[in-house]
Amino acid sequence: MLAATKEQAYTRWYDFMECTSNTLLDSYGNLNVNDTDTLSTTIPKMGQSFITPNDGINYNLNSARFYIYNVGGTATGTVYAQLYSHSGTYGTSSLPNTVLSTSTVVDISTIPDESGFFTFTFDGNYSMSANTNYVITIISDDITGSLEVGDDTSATTHGGNSARFITGVWTADALSDLAFIVCGSSPATGRFLCILSAGT
DSSP, rough: OOOOOOOHHHHHHHHHHTTTTSSEEEEEGGGGEEEEEEESSSHHHHHHHEEOSSSSEEEEEEEEEEEEEEHHHHOOOEEEEEEEEEEEEETTTTTEEEEEEEOOOOGEEEESOOEEEEEEEESSEEEOOOOOOEHHHHHHHOOSOOEEEEEOOOSOOOSOOEEEEEEEEEEEEETEEEEEEEEEBBBBBBBBBBOTTTTT
């Protein structure tokens, strides 16, 4: 494991603060972003693989955040996040498999026209297994215009990989990671931790 740089350490602290009272399960902070990809009718779905903490605790999924903005504030439609089971090889060919949980639907017009982490809220009922690969996705079925999604395409340091839904097929990208935050909680233990793989 590589030692974290000052910027990576700051990113971890920032991501932890973004989760507030929840447990930060995994993240890739906005300081890693050097590019954006476009969520539109051409690519209506994007995802990022991640792994839950190896602490023996099953956390309920509460929220996911993506670093996005509404281009010119003109995009319309709806957008939501989904948690999928994982297929492929983690970090090189991760792809979404089966839908496990869906967030509340968001009106795209409420998303700001400047970059920031935007929260998608889940009902907290789906329990994720410890030390397990998953894929978190952002999806629009009816977008008009486009949303820009922050990603890293240069010497990525997250262990997973991104994926995009192009012409009806999920395609993995081993050289790109989306900026994201996944938060959860463990009702059985009430345990709150900050366990990250960002920047390592």
